[in-house]
C-alpha cells in the first residue's frame with residue numbers, strides 16, 4: 001500500500017523539535033544524525049502526518065527546486081499539533097500558492113525588491129537604527145533590546161515600504177506587536193488580527209483611490225498596466241504577508257544574533273574593528289541561526305527525486321533548512337561562527353520559487369544593525385545571566401522572548 005499523508009504509522013520516530021538547552025544556538029541534535037542516514041527518512045510530524053525529511057544541503061536545494069511540490073500548507077505547520085493543512089488558500093497568499101498563480105503575483109512584486117530599490121531604503125534604515133540607539137542611550141540600561149530595538153525597527157521599515165502614513169505608524173506598530181508576540185493572549189490576538197486586517201483594508205482602499213509612490217501604489221499601477229488588476233482581497237493578503245513575513249523574522253534575527261555575537265567576543269571584536277565585515281557577517285549569522293527553525297513543509301503533486309529516492313505524489317516533505325545549513329560538506333566546521341566565511345548560498349531564506357522575496361531588505365536592516373549597534377554601544381552586554389534568557393523553542397521562528405542588556409556609562413555619547 002502506498003503511504004499517504006494520513007497513514008500515520010506509530011512505529012515511526014517523531015520529527016525532532018527539541019534543542020539541547022546547553023547549546024541553544026544549535027538545531028536539535030538529531031538533525032546531524034538525519035544528515036548521516038541514508039535516504040530521506042519518514043518521520044511522524046506533530047501536525048499528524050508523516051513527512052519525508054530532507055536534511056542534506058544538496059538535497060534541500062534539489063527538493064525545493066522541484067516543480068512537483070506544492071506549498072498549499074503554511075511553511076512550518078508540520079510542528080503545530082492540530083494545525084490546518086487542507087484549508088482553502090486565500091487569494092494573494094503568496095507563501096501558499098503554486099505554479100502560474102504564484103508566478104503571476106511574484107512577477108508583479110519582484111520589481112519592488114531589486115537590489116537597487118532596496119539600497120535606496122538604506123538611508124532610511126540607517127536613520128531609524130540611529131534614532132532607536134539614541135533613545136536606548138537616553139533611556140539607559142538595563143533595557144529590553146527586543147522591545148525597544150529589535151521589534152520596532154523592522155515594523156517601521158515595513159510601514160515605510162507599504163506607505164503607511166506617519167501619523168498611523170504608532171497604532172500600526174502596537175497592533176502588529178500583539179499579532180506577532182508569542183506572549184499575547186488569544187483574545188488580544190484575535191482583536192489585533194481584526195484590527196490589522198481592518199487597517200490593511202483601509203490602506204489598500206486609500207492606495208486604490210490614489211496610488212502613491214510606495215510599494216502598494218506602484219503594485220496597483222503595475223498590475224493595471226499589465227492587465228492584471230489585483231482584487232482588494234489579494235492586495236490585503238499580500239500586504240499582511242509582507243508585514244508578518246518581514247517583521248517577525250527580522251526582529252527575531254536582531255535579538256538572537258545580538259545574543260549569539262555577545263557570546264563570541266572574538267568575532268564581535270572583529271566586526272567592531274572592521275564594519276566592512278557586516279555583509280558576510282549577516283549571512284553567516286543567518287546560516288548559523290537558521291531561524292525558520294523547523295524548515296518548510298511541502299506536499300508532492302507528482303514524483304520528486306531526492307538523491308536516489310523517489311517521493312511519491314501525495315507524500316509530505318519537510319526541507320530542514322537548519323540541517324542543510326550545518327552540512328559540513330558545504331560549510332566546513334559548520335557549528336562555528338566565522339564572520340568571514342562568505343556563506344551567501346545558505347538556506348536560511350529557503351530556496352526555489354518561494355525563496356524569500358525580502359532577503360535584500362533583511363540583509364540591509366541587519367547590516368545596519370550589526371554595524372551601528374556595536375559601534376555606538378561598544379560595551380553592550382547581557383544584563384541577566386545567560387541561563388535566564390528565554391528562547392522561543394516552540395515558535396515557528398526561533399528567537400529570544402526578551403534580551404535585557406546594559407552598557408557602561410561612557411558609551412552615552
Ligand code: HEM
Pocket residue numbers: 071075094095096106241242245246247249250253291292296297348349350351353354355356357358359361362
Ligand atoms: C531575517 C529575515 C528573514 C528570514 C530568515 C526569512 C525567511 C524566509 C523563508 C525561509 C522563506 C521561504 C518560505 C517557504 O519556502 O515556504 C521566506 C519567504 C518570504 N519572505 Fe522572508 N525572511 C526574512 C525577511 C523577510 C522580509 C524583510 C520580507 C519582506 C519585507 C520577507 C518577505 C517574504 C515573502 C513575501 C516570502 C514569500 C515568497 C514566496 O512565497 O514567493 N521576508 N522568507
